[in-house]
Amino acid sequence: MTVLPPPLRSVTPAELAERLAAERRGTPLLVYLDGEGRQRIFELGDGGRTACIGRDPEAEVPLTWDTEVSRAHAIVERLAGCWTLVDDGLSRNGTFLGGQRLRGRRRLRDGDAITIGRTTLVFVGAAGEGGTTQTTRYGGPPPLSPAQRRVLDALCAPVRDDRFAAPASNREIAETLVLSVDTVKSHLQALFEHFDVQDLRPTRKRNELVRRAFERGAVDS
Secondary structure, X not given: OOOOOHHHHOOOHHHHHHHHXXXXXXXXXXXXXXXXXXXXXXXXXXXXXXXXXXXXXOOOEEOOOOOOOOOXXXXXXXXXXEEEEEEOOOOOXXXXXXXXXXXXXXXXXXXXXXXXXXXXXXXXXXXXXXXXXXXXXXXXXXXXXXXXXXXXXXXXXXXXXXXXXXXXXXXXXXXXXXXXXHHHHHXXXXXXXXXXXXXXXXXXXXXXXXXXXXXXXXXXX
């Protein structure tokens, strides 16, 4: 999975699962947050070889909330087998790639950060497109016992099936796995420690555990 800037890593477990699923489809994509902080994914190639990024609602990647973005700001275009970013000088505030102002065309590589107005978009490449795809499992999943894996999978199951769902409750896990609630609590406490979330507020622990489980590949998305 491509490493994203910290703001784009602070997404819900459901949004992370959505991005993992998109990456596994093998299509290059743009990942960004909208004006309300929700993750947005635009898969390149679905609509052709060119995608406009701009404030116009009819742009392929519409950043309608960002007043610093021009109506037609920049273009992502497939050229000679690679995806490129183009700013031909029509944008009011410019386009920045990796922190440097873009003039003309640049080839996109996996993990490139594009700044347009106040919005950051990250290009996630596919193997063989736009350079070498850099993937990581953030150290990979920690070693878990079979019982811990079953509890973790049951915890994450609702999120996998419905991006808007909450993680399973202790009672739901217990009923699914035919365990006592106390046993589930014991396994979850161990999982909190394995994924280093034991010191978070109780209201955040479960969601963060699910997010990190997807992020590190401990469960299938």
